[in-house]
Amino acid sequence: xxxxxxxxxxxxxxxxxxxxxxxxxxxxxxxxxxxxxxxxxxxxxxxxxxxxxxxxxxxxxxxxxxxxxxxxxxxxxxxxxxxxxxxxxxxxxxxxxxxxxxxxxxxxxxxxxxxxxxxxxxxxxxxxxxxxxxxxxxxxxxxxxxxxxxxxxxxxxxxxxxxxxxxxxxxxxxxxxxxxxxxxxxxxxxxxxxxxxxxxxxxxxxxxxxxxx
Amino acid sequence: xxxxxxxxxxxxxxxxxxxxxxxxxxxxxxxxxxxxxxxxxxxxxxxxxxxxxxxxxxxxxxxxxxxxxxxxxxxxxxxxxxxxxxxxxxxxxxxxxxxxxxxxxxxxxxxxxxxxxxxxxxxxxxxxxxxxxxxxxxxxxxxxxxxxxxxxxxxxxxxxxxxxxxxxxxxxxxxxxxxxxxxxxxxxxxxxxxxxxxxxxxxxxxxxxxxxxxxxxxxxxxxxxxxxx
Numbered sequence: 001x002x003x004x005x006x007x008x009x010x011x012x013x014x015x016x017x018x019x020x021x022x023x024x025x026x027x028x029x030x031x032x033x034x035x036x037x038x039x040x041x042x043x044x045x046x047x048x049x050x051x052x053x054x055x056x057x058x059x060x061x062x063x064x065x066x067x068x069x070x071x072x073x074x075x076x077x078x079x080x081x082x083x084x085x086x087x088x089x090x091x092x093x094x095x096x097x098x099x100x101x102x103x104x105x106x107x108x109x110x111x112x113x114x115x116x117x118x119x120x121x122x123x124x125x126x127x128x129x130x131x132x133x134x135x136x137x138x139x140x141x142x143x144x145x146x147x148x149x150x151x152x153x154x155x156x157x158x159x160x161x162x163x164x165x166x167x168x169x170x171x172x173x174x175x176x177x178x179x180x181x182x183x184x185x186x187x188x189x190x191x192x193x194x195x196x197x198x199x200x201x202x203x204x205x206x207x208x209x210x211x212x213x
Numbered sequence: 214x215x216x217x218x219x220x221x222x223x224x225x226x227x228x229x230x231x232x233x234x235x236x237x238x239x240x241x242x243x244x245x246x247x248x249x250x251x252x253x254x255x256x257x258x259x260x261x262x263x264x265x266x267x268x269x270x271x272x273x274x275x276x277x278x279x280x281x282x283x284x285x286x287x288x289x290x291x292x293x294x295x296x297x298x299x300x301x302x303x304x305x306x307x308x309x310x311x312x313x314x315x316x317x318x319x320x321x322x323x324x325x326x327x328x329x330x331x332x333x334x335x336x337x338x339x340x341x342x343x344x345x346x347x348x349x350x351x352x353x354x355x356x357x358x359x360x361x362x363x364x365x366x367x368x369x370x371x372x373x374x375x376x377x378x379x380x381x382x383x384x385x386x387x388x389x390x391x392x393x394x395x396x397x398x399x400x401x402x403x404x405x406x407x408x409x410x411x412x413x414x415x416x417x418x419x420x421x422x423x424x425x426x427x428x429x430x431x432x433x434x435x436x437x438x439x440x441x442x
Contacts, residue, residue, distance in 0.1 A: 058417045060377035062394055063410035070214055070407050145281050152284040153381055157398065163286055170290040170385075178294070182287040189282035 003176030005165060014184055017161040020082050020154065021147040022192070027083075028090025029140060035091070036098025037124060050096045057092040061085065061150045065157050082154045089150065090143045097139025101132030134207065137200035141193050148189040152181070162188070217404035222411065234390070234412055241389035241416065244307060244382075245375045248314035252371060255315070256322035257364065263323075264330025264360065265352050273327055277320035285378045289313045293385040310382040317378055318371035325367015329360030358433050365428040369421060376417045390416060 002010065035053070039046040059067075068074065068081040105128045113127045155163030165181030168174075201208065221227055228234045263269045292309035300308055333356050341355045357364075383391025393409025 055418070058373055058421050059414045060380045060410075060417055062377070062380050062391070063414045066394055066406045066410040067414070069403075070218065076403065142281070145278075149282065149284045152286050155286065156381065156384055156395070163284065166284070166287045166290050167384075170294065173294065175291065175294055178287055178290050182284060182291070185284045185287065186279075186282045193282075 003180040004174060005177050005180050010165075010180060010184060013160065013162045013164060013181075014188060017148065017151055017163075017185070017188060020079065020159070020161050021086060021144070021151045021188075024083055024086030024090050025140065025144055025147060025192075027087045028094055028143065029136075031087070032091050032094035032098050033129075035095045036102060039095065039099040040102040046099060050099065053092045053095040055092075056088045061089075061153045062156060064088070065154055065159075077158050079159060081157075082151065082159050086147050086151060090147065093143045093146070094136070094139050098132070098136055101135030101139075102128050104135055105131045130203070133200060133203045137196050137203075141196045144192040144196060145189045148185055148192065152185055214403060214407070218407040218411070221404045221408045227408070232392070234393075237388060237390050237392055238412070238416060240387075241376070241379055241391075241413070242420075244311060244314070244387070244389060245372065245379050245420075248311050248375050248379075249318055249368065249372050251311070251315045252318035252322055253368060256319045256367075257326050260323045260326025260364075260367075261330060261352065261357070264327040265348075265356060267331075270327065270331075273323055277324045280316070280320040285313060285317055285374075286381055286384075288316065289378070289382055289385060297385075306385060306387045310379070310385065310387050313382075314375045314378055318375055321371040321374065322364075322367045325363045325365075325370075326360065329363030329367075330356045332363065333359045359436065362428065362432050362436065365424070365432070369424045369428070372420060372424060373417060376413070376420060380413050 001007065035049060039049045064085045065081050066076070068084055069076050069078070072080065072084065074080045102124075109127065109131065110123065113123045118127065151161055152163030152166065154161060155167045162181045162184050165177040165184075169177035169179075169181070226233075230236070260273070263273050289310065292313050293306075296309040296312075297305055337355055337359065338351060341351045346354065379387075379389055380391035380394060383389060383395040390409055390413040393405050393412070397403065397405030397407075397409060
């Protein structure tokens with residue numbers, strides 16, 4: 001027991017929270033990569049696309065959780081609402097980041113790849129994308145941390161995850177579960193953040209080689 | 214579902230009166246503006262100091278990052294449980310909420326401000342020093358105008374977070390548009406929840422557009438043209 005909550009309960013809620021915040025992170029990344037690429041490839045697409053995805057971020061989370069059943073035909077309690085909402089928020093943050101990252105690849109590098117006979121698709125995947133990894137993972141870290149925080153709001157519509165400890169504690173006038181929930185949320189956010197940072201380091205060995213010299 | 218929601222939204226009775234959408238919007242905006250103003254009062258001077266002197270930068274980055282990880286719903290409950298029994302009247306509900314909203318808004322405003330000042334072209338700063346400007350003249354006549362776009366971006370994203378969290382805050386009993394979302398759920402009236410959600414999303418969008426408009430008006434012409442060219 002910790003703060004009046006069984007350890008096994010905390011573990012289950014952490015896993016639920018990880019699922020609800022983490023899966024959208026992957027889905028959002030997969031959708032943002034082509035969107036961001038389109039925005040760099042066709043310059044005129046960038047302003048409307050970045051403004052458009054940015055608009056998603058203006059919708060308050062609780063409002064989005066509640067409106068999605070109306071649009072998707074899901075039930076209010078469905079996990080799908082939270083997963084779709086978090087994916088939308090991830091896309092809102094990442095499309096711009098992916099565009100920035102791909103746009104930051106030096107022109108000389110692109111030209112060298114083209115001169116070596118790389119087609120556009122191959123160059124994007126093997127040259128541009130790896131070079132954009134530091135920028136993209138920086139955005140991914142921000143999205144991961146904010147996803148973990150936003151998911152807890154879903155407790156208000158009855159979807160169970162760590163935020164459930166907040167509502168339970170509040171309803172019983174008991175600070176214990178709330179503090180356990182906050183601690184677990186922060187820990188989960190930090191672990192995800194550190195994990196993505198480590199992944200970024202593994203994916204960009206040339207940056208370390210440069211620093212060692 | 215959709216037609217019920219539409220019916221609720223288009224019923225004049227939904228909009229007027231003490232618990233109507235108009236009154237709740239005013240409450241929502243009042244709380245949000247107070248919180249943003251208080252946050253700016255703290256974060257802008259500190260951000261200017263950090264940006265101008267370069268001192269405390271590390272602290273600002275890490276504090277802002279760590280704050281993002283703290284779930285606002287949890288903090289809202291903690292603040293309410295601690296403060297509610299010690300306060301009375303309307304203030305008892307609103308004060309903990311405003312406190313949490315301010316805490317939430319400080320990091321984006323702070324990082325926008327110091328990043329804005331820091332990003333000022335060093336050549337512009339040197340030129341100002343070269344023509345004999347004092348440090349405070351450099352800050353107010355060169356750095357602040359040049360930093361304004363990022364400061365305002367920080368204020369905009371802070372305001373979005375404030376409006377979203379003020380919605381959630383209906384759960385601890387304050388007024389505002391969040392009431393429809395929370396009360397609608399309690400009474401199992403999905404049309405009230407959905408209608409309220411549409412109104413709060415529209416309000417957030419509207420406020421963001423207004424702030425974007427302000428940003429366009431107050432940012433120096435020189436900056437806009439320099440970037441376009």
